[in-house]
Amino acid sequence: MDKERQKTCIDYYTDYILEKKYQFCGQHLFISQSSDSRLGTSNFVWEAGLELCRYIEKQNLNFKGLKVIELGAGTGILGILAVLLGGNVTITDQPNVLKQIQHNVTASIPASCRDRVNIRALTWGHDHVQFPSDYDIILGGEIVYYSKTYPLLVSTLQHLSNERTTIYLSSKLWRDFQIHQFYENILPEHFDCELVNRNEEENINVYKVIKKSSRSENQL
Incomplete structure (x- = not known):
C-alpha cells in the first residue's frame, strides 16, 4: 500500500464513514461518505448514480480525450x-461538498491521472x-428531485451544452417528487430527451x- 493510500485509510477513520469499493469498466473506485451531516443528500452514493455507472459500462462509452462535467456530484x-x-473531467457541487469529492478523487485516481480532473463549486442558475x-459530455446522477431547482438546472444545462454535447441523466422516480414532469414537460422545451435504460x-x-x-426551438 503506497503512502498516499495509507493516508486515505487514516482519513477514513477520522473524517469519513465506511469506505466502499466499486468496480465498473474494469476500474476500481474507492468511495467514502463524509461524517459531516450538513452535507445532506450529497452524503450518499445514490442508486441512480450507480445505475448510470452500469449504463456506461454496458454501453462501453468512450470518454478518452473528451471534455466532461459532472453536476451535483x-x-x-x-x-x-x-x-x-x-476523460478530462470537471466535478462540481456546492462548496461544502468539495472536500468529500477531493477525498474520493485522491483515493480512486492515480496521481499520474489527476491532471485530468478539476474540482469546482457550481451553484445552478447562478x-x-x-x-x-x-x-x-455532461453527467448527472440523482440530481432531479426538488421542483424548485428545475428551472435552475435547465438554465445551467443550456449554458454548459451545445448541439454536439451529450447529456446523461439518471433518476429514481420518487413518488413524492415531480420527476416525470421534468423529463416529459420541462426538459423537452429545450432538449431532445430519450429514455435509454429502465x-x-x-x-x-x-x-x-x-x-x-x-x-x-424557434419553431416551437
Missing part, C-alpha cells in the same frame, strides 16, 4: 469513473456562466439528452 463517483476512462459551453426493480430511468438546435 456528491461523492463524485460518476466523474471519477469518467477520469479513469480517459455561477454556471463562469463555466464554458463546449463540454462533450431499471424496473429499482424504478430508475437513464436519459440521453441533446440540446435542440436554435432553429428547432
